[in-house]
Amino acid sequence: MNSLNEQFSQRLSVLEKEYKNYLEEPMDLNITRGIPSVNQLALSEPMLGLLYKPEDFLSQGNIDIRNYGELTGISEAKELFSTILGATSKETLIGGNSSLSLMYLVLTSKLFTSPSSWNAEKSVKFLCPSPGYDRHFSMTEKLGIEMIPIKMDENGPDMDEVERLVSKDAAIKGIWCVPTYSNPTGIIYSDEVVDRLAKMKTRASDFTIMWDNAYAVHHLTNDTRVAKNILAACKKAGYPERPWMFCSTSKITFPGAGVSAIAASEKNIKLLSNELSYQTIGYDKLNQMRHVKFLNNSNQIAKHMEKHASILKPKFDLIQKKLNERFKESNLLTWTNPKGGYFVHLTTLDGCATEIVKSLDKIGVKVTKAGATYPNGNNPKDNSIRLAPTSVELADLEKAMDIIGLCIEMISLKKVILVRN
Numbered sequence: 001m002n003s004l005n006e007q008f009s010q011r012l013s014v015l016e017k018e019y020k021n022y023l024e025e026p027m028d029l030n031i032t033r034g035i036p037s038v039n040q041l042a043l044s045e046p047m048l049g050l051l052y053k054p055e056d057f058l059s060q061g062n063i064d065i066r067n068y069g070e071l072t073g074i075s076e077a078k079e080l081f082s083t084i085l086g087a088t089s090k091e092t093l094i095g096g097n098s099s100l101s102l103m104y105l106v107l108t109s110k111l112f113t114s115p116s117s118w119n120a121e122k123s124v125k126f127l128c129p130s131p132g133y134d135r136h137f138s139m140t141e142k143l144g145i146e147m148i149p150i151k152m153d154e155n156g157p158d159m160d161e162v163e164r165l166v167s168k169d170a171a172i173k174g175i176w177c178v179p180t181y182s183n184p185t186g187i188i189y190s191d192e193v194v195d196r197l198a199k200m201k202t203r204a205s206d207f208t209i210m211w212d213n214a215y216a217v218h219h220l221t222n223d224t225r226v227a228k229n230i231l232a233a234c235k236k237a238g239y240p241e242r243p244w245m246f247c248s249t250s251k252i253t254f255p256g257a258g259v260s261a262i263a264a265s266e267k268n269i270k271l272l273s274n275e276l277s278y279q280t281i282g283y284d285k286l287n288q289m290r291h292v293k294f295l296n297n298s299n300q301i302a303k304h305m306e307k308h309a310s311i312l313k314p315k316f317d318l319i320q321k322k323l324n325e326r327f328k329e330s331n332l333l334t335w336t337n338p339k340g341g342y343f344v345h346l347t348t349l350d351g352c353a354t355e356i357v358k359s360l361d362k363i364g365v366k367v368t369k370a371g372a373t374y375p376n377g378n379n380p381k382d383n384s385i386r387l388a389p390t391s392v393e394l395a396d397l398e399k400a401m402d403i404i405g406l407c408i409e410m411i412s413l414k415k416v417i418l419v420r421n
């Protein structure tokens with residue numbers, strides 16, 4: 001055995017001993033869930049008491065928001081959400097408590113009820129920049145749409161590959177994008193990527209960009225750069241009907257009790273309103289008004305998000321500190337250092353991620369299943385782990401990071417030794 005292998009083996013036996021101790025006394029730590037912490041939820045509690053005077057129940061001074069109506073949302077909410085999404089009020093529709101259900105609505109209407117329904121075609125495919133958001137992929141899978149993984153780098157999806165594929169295959173009907181603080185890598189799409197998505201020639205005349213801006217205002221630092229506006233870019237390129245932009249207050253106020261919104265061309269919004277009219281007479285306008293009164297305008301949203309950041313930043317900083325301490329000088333792991341959003345993404349040595357996640361699970365530390373952020377849960381390189389640190393307390397996160405570091409180092413060293421022998 002050469003001396004480097006000896007060093008690795010010695011280090012491995014130290015790590016294995018440490019791991020055995022944890023096996024005897026397992027933890028109970030869960031960092032799988034990209035949800036706000038209790039302290040973050042408390043920031044929005046004052047919103048619940050904002051409607052109490054008779055005039056609070058009126059939109060534009062005369063529409064009773066306690067009653068049916070206003071299918072596309074109250075105008076005050078359209079104004080507020082159009083500023084988050086970068087559209088006009090007429091290009092904005094306010095949904096219920098979930099942007100995911102708006103995404104589902106767009107896809108099902110294109111598949112089943114639009115005049116040129118996709119379902120009538122032999123096959124329907126979607127580009128899935130990966131790693132990406134697992135629920136986008138499970139929705140796509142459920143709807144029977146074939147998923148084509150696309151590599152991601154620090155600027156967004158691999159646009160050479162995207163352009164090559166969409167130019168030759170009419171069955172490719174769209175692409176999923178999380179343009180600002182992408183889930184899970186935290187990257188922001190570059191201007192060039194946005195322009196290329198807007199301008200590219202596609203064989204499918206109804207190519208659709210699902211632009212999920214779930215983290216549009218979720219900054220952790222003073223650097224508040226966001227992705228360029230895809231609707232404006234598509235209009236300029238002559239494809240105004242291509243993008244659908246989504247957002248919600250799930251991670252601004254309350255997940256499950258927030259408000260979602262969609263922005264698209266006026267023509268698309270009219271089509272979607274018609275579609276919606278068969279499902280509901282109108283969403284919860286009281287909640288829309290609560291959000292309008294609480295969040296008010298972009299300055300107030302920014303101030304509110306600074307409060308979230310002051311709770312979240314120490315957690316993200318702790319992850320960087322812990323990973324730097326253990327892996328800065330090694331080539332066993334690389335990781336992201338996002339300036340916003342909800343996740344840190346780890347790239348392990350190839351073939352190690354599943355084993356690392358399993359070894360963590362055995363000692364009571366739950367992280368998102370390896371591969372979950374790839375179409376069909378399948379990452380051929382098996383090298384991707386998503387950390388979701390927002391909901392855990394700092395002290396628990398510190399314990400979890402020690403154990404995560406231990407398992408990554410242990411499994412990776414085993415792999416290195418195996419390969420070298």
Ligand SMILES: Cc1ncc(COP(=O)(O)O)c(C=O)c1O
Pocket residue numbers: 034097098099100101133178183212214247248249250255256260
């Ligand atoms: C990229 C992305 N989109 C959408 C959602 C869910 O949004 P909503 O609660 O509005 O359905 C999440 C939640 O984690 C997300 O990460």
